[in-house]
Amino acid sequence: MNLDLTWRLLKGGGRRGLLGTWLTLGAVAVATALLLFAVAANFAFGARAERTAWRNPVPAASGAVAVEASRYDFVRDRAITVIDLAALPGESPAPPPGLPRFPAPGEVWLSPALAALARELPAGELADRYPGPEGVLGDAALVHPGELVAVVGHAPDAPAMTAQRSEDWIIAKPPVKVASLAGEPSEDAEAYQVLSAIASVLMVVPLLVFGGAAARLTVARRDQRLAALRLVGATPGQVVAMTVAEAVIVALAGALVGTAVFALCVPLLAGIQMQGGPWFAGDLFPPPLVLAGVLVAVPLLVGLSAVAGLRRVVVSPLGVAKRETPPAMRFVRVLALIAVLAAFPMLSQNTSVTVVVVALALAFLCVNLAGPWVVGVIGRITAASARGPARLLAGRRLVDDPRSAWRTVSGVALTGFVAGFLGLLSPAAFDEGAAGPPALRVTAPAGQAEEVAGRARERLGAADVQATVKTAANGVVVATLHGTPGVAALDRARTALAGLVPGRTPTTKTDDQRFGIEVLADVRVGTIVVLSVSFLVAIASSGITATSSVLDRRQTYALLRLAGTPLETLDRARRAETLIPLAVMGGGAILVGAFCAIPFMIGGVNAVGMATLGGCVVLGFAGVIGAGALSRPLLRAVTADPAPRPD
């Protein structure tokens, strides 16, 4: 019955009707793929956090079976995570993930990447630090496939397991007695998860808007016909059922295609460098249940959006046919935004993450709510001030349907929000490396500085490294390499000095900044990923809406063209109709985003953030103009029809 009719409507829509259907399908596919990516990112960081939990020991109150400590070592410009393990007397503890057995004293296990690097470099530069590796660590022990990890077994009373370690928890973790090697996700792993949650929010909201635009594309193609059906007596229920069935069928197909696209893209996405390396492809696949959830949610949302789009037809059969003036937008929309924004200065870096994420999502949604109202105002101003026909047409169109105009630019405007938010937050660069020849520093145990310095001289001499070893304040021993040694000489010095002070790594100033540099790089990569996704969504949705607006108005365009209106005027009007709100809304959204970021700012505004912002503005405009230009051939084709008919 209904389904049958739906199917015929779907097929019988003619070439242009099918074009709308294909566009919807494509848009839903893109949206689903990106949505899966946004969702999967959270699970991927979660998986990393889980897998590295064993390296973050939880002190045991009783029933300790082992001692665990960790520190960082360095080779070339990369960090090596060194985990020291010792079994306490009694029953042997369960091995950590990725290891076949608990390492015995003196045993060394290397991650595959570290083992490969040790074979590749001369022994004196790396391998001698971890002599006689017993085997390689399984993937279950690693953050990413390229991670450098060494697990070293000790006796519980070995100096490495008893000595004091660095006070800085980022550099090393002192020996801790543990009841098991389960551990818990480390603070920095959790920080990454929070950041990825925020990134997801920033990506998902434009995606929802995009999905809505896509759904309306189907409806836009149908509403005239459905209104006609209403006029001949179809009940609202039947009309709704048919539209929803159609939208849902198309959306489900789109969601499946999108899932396939995502699966095909996983190898590419896995190459994104984060936390020092690329991803295990397995981490990027969301769990089956989540996948199923997305496959259900996407068609559902598209269906709901279709119903919302149809409300006017259902309420009044003449609603579409007569093209009445739509009711004006309510100012409440803007009030909502102002209310949410007023709450932001109350937030700070210490506010709980959940509150921040919710506030951010609210601010984002309210920008989206206020958008159409502002577009309406812009339209009124444009129309009132227009001198030429193109601006007049653009302005009137903005007033007539601010929602659809907003849909065209909302993606980019919301990206402006993201860019404004991130632009203010992106941290300043570190001043890379200290000037002068590299020097390795290590803190000697109290009162042993001179003795340690002497041994350092011997070891460096034996390794044929030219260096001056001195003691500095607080028992720090400094070995300054002569001349301008290459990375190889530095790694020889590191290897020579390995184990000089148990539990401590001799490091350069650059090494000490390695984590800051890595976090910075990650934030930048994250920003670029989020902005790329937003832009893809934004540009795709502006292309989709531009296309559907041409299709919707093809008869009028064609008749205007017949009456001698130059194609350029129509095109100029179309461009103005997009670019005027884009400029105002994009600029406004950037400001709102920046405003929301103020409570979380560390330090001042910096060049990198501003460059990112500038790039976004340029890309946004270029992308929207480009996407609009893509529908120009369609405009030409539509207006070339010498006998335009309603359908």
Added chain:
Amino acid sequence: MNDVLVGRALAKRFGQTVALGGVDIAVRAGEAVAIMGPSGSGKSTLLHCLAGIMKPDGGEVHLLGRRIDAMGERKRSALRRTRFGFVFQFGQLLPELPAEENVALPLMLGGVPRAQAVRRAREWFAPLGLHSMEARRPGELSGGQAQRVAIARALVSRPAVVFADEPTGALDQQTGQETMRLLVEATKHNDASLIVVTHDPNVAAWCDRTVEVRDGHLLAGAPHPAGPHPAGPHAAGPHAAGPHAAGPHAAGPHPAGPHPARPHPGGEAVHGPKDGTRA
């Protein structure tokens, strides 16, 4: 002589279909010509060829002695904008523009400043019986009112020829008659020629003569009986002295007698704002 628009040996085919098979037609200044014929006979195609919308495969079209069918699309487009006016069945008004701006649009496209264009557009509303409809949007007008706005738009730039393809096709009989009266009178008053495609003999009866199209060919044209429209109260309108050829009413399907009594709301003749200038 005073032929405004001349088509010679116009031919057009779509694949195997011969839409026009060598049509000769001439339209004089101020003349109103109805094109009739069965569906699919080539009426719209003829109109499109004459109006420079379509390039004919063969034959020539001359406007005031200038050949226009060989012009490029850009030039023809400019020509349509400045020298021709169009009234279609429906859907030609931009739904988001108030009626007066719809009428002003061709002027603005021609470079007339907005304020002046809107002022000139407004002058058309009262003569066409559209009092106080200036600010309404097309969705808020009745079908007949919308067609009258379209007529104003077609005439506002003072075209030489107005083309109308079934301008009353979407209207009921009575509204159609009234709209047709306004169209004919307004074009005449503005010294424009009118070419109307229609199925309705009553509509065709408003014109000076009717040509019949059959399978892409013209049947012998027939001038209408003397006097424009014997029974209409508009008979004394400004076009009464128009160039109507007298003669027998051969092929035209017009009712022999006067038109059936038609109430003319408003009833007055159409005096478009006539300032003598042609855009």
